[in-house]
Amino acid sequence: RMIVKDEDKEADDIxxxxxxxxxxxxxxxxxxxxxxIENYLPGSLxxxxxxxxxxxxxxxxxxxxxxxxxxREIVLTVTDSDSFVAISFTGDFTMEDAKQMTSSIKTSDFxxxxx
Numbered sequence: 001r002m003i004v005k006d007e008d009k010e011a012d013d014i015x016x017x018x019x020x021x022x023x024x025x026x027x028x029x030x031x032x033x034x035x036x037i038e039n040y041l042p043g044s045l046x047x048x049x050x051x052x053x054x055x056x057x058x059x060x061x062x063x064x065x066x067x068x069x070x071x072r073e074i075v076l077t078v079t080d081s082d083s084f085v086a087i088s089f090t091g092d093f094t095m096e097d098a099k100q101m102t103s104s105i106k107t108s109d110f111x112x113x114x115x
Contacts, residue, residue, distance in 0.1 A: 010100050018091040029084040034077075037086045041075060049074070050102050056081055061102055071098055 026033045041062055049061040057080040064073040071093040078085040089101070 014093070014097050014100060017093055017097065018089055020088070020090045022088040022090075024084075024086040026084045028082055029079075034079055034084045037077065037084075046073075046075065049098055061098070063098060069094065071095065074098060074101060 024033070024037065046062040046064050049063045050059075051061075052059040057078060060077045060079075062075045062077070063071045064075075065071045072090065074089045074093060076085075076087045076089075
């Protein structure tokens with residue numbers, strides 16, 4: 001269980017809905033592991049929720065929504081020139097939960113995002 005401050009009640013509510021969090025981090029990635037993860041996330045099952053490109057890095061949020069309104073998995077991938085990170089959150093999420101999870105993405109070039 002994750003400890004979240006009182007002012008982060010929304011984040012705590014999302015954490016309570018999670019079954020698993022999986023991390024994959026690869027430094028000095030030549031694209032091999034990125035390709036492996038992309039094959040694991042076929043477009044027929046995973047939809048792009050948000051894509052941000054900034055200062056040579058690409059952040060992608062994908063979601064798996066087997067039933068309308070019930071998101072089973074949200075995957076965050078971050079790729080830059082020499083590393084690759086993938087984080088998978090599984091649980092029973094709503095679109096509002098997904099919006100809350102992506103709301104912290106801010107960049108100097110793009111500002112705030114609304115889904």
